[in-house]
Amino acid sequence: MRNFIEFSLGIIIAFSLYSIIGKISFSLSQLLNFFTLIVLYFAMTRGEIYGAFMGTICGLIQDAFSLGVFGINGLTKTIIGFLAGYVSQKLNVIPLRRNFLFIFVMISAEIALSSFLYYFISAEYVNEITPIVLFQPLSTAVIGSLIFLFLRKARIFSTQK
Amino acid sequence: MPLVLREKKKLAILFILVFFHLILISLQIPLGEEKNFLEKTVFFIFSPVQHGMTVFFKTIGNVWNNYFYLTEVQKANKQMKEEIFLLRHENNQLRKALEELKNNNSIQEYISAIHDSFLIAQVIGIDSRNVYRSIIINKGSLDGLKKNMIVLDKKGNLIGRIISPISLKEAKAQLITDNDSGVGVITQQSRAIGVLTGDGKGNCDLNFIYVTEKVNEGEELLTSGLDHIFSSGIEVGKIISVADDVSLFKKIKVKPNFDFRDLDMIVVIPGYLGDF
Numbered sequence: 001m002r003n004f005i006e007f008s009l010g011i012i013i014a015f016s017l018y019s020i021i022g023k024i025s026f027s028l029s030q031l032l033n034f035f036t037l038i039v040l041y042f043a044m045t046r047g048e049i050y051g052a053f054m055g056t057i058c059g060l061i062q063d064a065f066s067l068g069v070f071g072i073n074g075l076t077k078t079i080i081g082f083l084a085g086y087v088s089q090k091l092n093v094i095p096l097r098r099n100f101l102f103i104f105v106m107i108s109a110e111i112a113l114s115s116f117l118y119y120f121i122s123a124e125y126v127n128e129i130t131p132i133v134l135f136q137p138l139s140t141a142v143i144g145s146l147i148f149l150f151l152r153k154a155r156i157f158s159t160q161k
Numbered sequence: 162m163p164l165v166l167r168e169k170k171k172l173a174i175l176f177i178l179v180f181f182h183l184i185l186i187s188l189q190i191p192l193g194e195e196k197n198f199l200e201k202t203v204f205f206i207f208s209p210v211q212h213g214m215t216v217f218f219k220t221i222g223n224v225w226n227n228y229f230y231l232t233e234v235q236k237a238n239k240q241m242k243e244e245i246f247l248l249r250h251e252n253n254q255l256r257k258a259l260e261e262l263k264n265n266n267s268i269q270e271y272i273s274a275i276h277d278s279f280l281i282a283q284v285i286g287i288d289s290r291n292v293y294r295s296i297i298i299n300k301g302s303l304d305g306l307k308k309n310m311i312v313l314d315k316k317g318n319l320i321g322r323i324i325s326p327i328s329l330k331e332a333k334a335q336l337i338t339d340n341d342s343g344v345g346v347i348t349q350q351s352r353a354i355g356v357l358t359g360d361g362k363g364n365c366d367l368n369f370i371y372v373t374e375k376v377n378e379g380e381e382l383l384t385s386g387l388d389h390i391f392s393s394g395i396e397v398g399k400i401i402s403v404a405d406d407v408s409l410f411k412k413i414k415v416k417p418n419f420d421f422r423d424l425d426m427i428v429v430i431p432g433y434l435g436d437f
């Protein structure tokens with residue numbers, strides 16, 4: 001039950017952040033990918049299966065709120081969620097710098113994979129990547145690693161109490 | 162459970178999920194433009210959440226405006242009153258001009274048909290994949306929204322059209338900057354007819370203009386109505402570059418008139434009403 005609540009809460013938070021960011025600025029919504037951050041968080045803390053399931057749900061939500069082929073984001077995020085969970089079980093990606101690099105690599109891989117899938121399915125590769133999207137891995141990695149650091153500190157603080 | 166079996170189980174789950182997505186993607190081929198049930202369901206469930214978030218932040222913003230920025234509001238109010246006065250004046254002038262062109266009955270019918278279904282909506286979300294493709298608005302089927310209704314900005318410039326899925330209080334609109342969109346247009350001075358498609362990066366391409374036709378940079382584009390989706394005469398954009406290509410047609414870049422930064426409120430009008 002607790003898992004389900006956390007799972008649902010994670011989705012609601014990601015969706016709310018996406019909605020707020022979109023209202024603040026168009027460019028900002030392209031710079032920060034909160035859906036993938038939630039997927040990575042669940043993959044790192046719960047393992048590859050949770051990462052894959054979270055990827056499926058977040059990806060399909062993202063697909064429903066965009067034009068194009070429904071399922072591409074779902075497929076991409078499922079693979080990335082699984083991969084992130086698998087890598088984080090084998091390597092220690094918790095320290096800040098490693099965490100930053102891990103998020104950076106995962107989001108870059110997601111952009112590359114989704115572009116490849118888009119090209120493969122609908123031949124829209126060039127049009128899908130706007131210059132600002134290329135900064136998404138960097139900006140999301142900075143924000144993401146700081147958020148994850150804060151969450152870790154908060155968890156340590158609460159267990160110490 | 163042994164480690165090898167556990168790893169195999171995980172891989173099996175991944176393959177099931179990947180297979181599920183592949184089925185989902187392939188299901189869309191026979192559907193064409195029509196959205197599948199799962200996409201409609203996800204949109205139906207989550208669009209009210211987005212709506213709620215927008216209302217919540219708008220309420221906070223309103224409280225801020227009401228209590229701390231009353232003077233700003235007053236100034237804006239005065240400015241708007243002046244603007245309404247000018248618009249009314251302009252409206253009267255246009256009505257008079259129309260009356261000279263057509264008999265009164267058909268004008269009244271046309272104006273009331275437009276006026277009755279004029280709908281002001283707020284943009285509550287943008288495309289999660291590419292901001293130049295679509296927007297989500299806070300009006301839906303309960304407000305009378307239907308597929309292919311025309312979306313304009315505050316100044317009457319073309320933004321796009323309503324597409325499915327349309328939920329009860331939210332709907333999706335395809336922007337003219339989307340690379341899958343198509344609008345029948347005509348250039349204002351040279352009267353060349355072409356099809357406008359988005360480039361997915363904020364501008365549009367004007368297609369099917371023969372190299373022999375004379376079109377100039379800076380020329381305005383209007384909807385032609387030939388697509389039977391968009392009524393004729395709506396302002397679309399301005400030509401920013403013209404180049405000859407090796408093919409039969411010119412390569413023409415168009416900058417849309419609407420501003421992405423100014424997309425908080427939009428107007429939805431009925432789709433093609435026939436030629437006026």
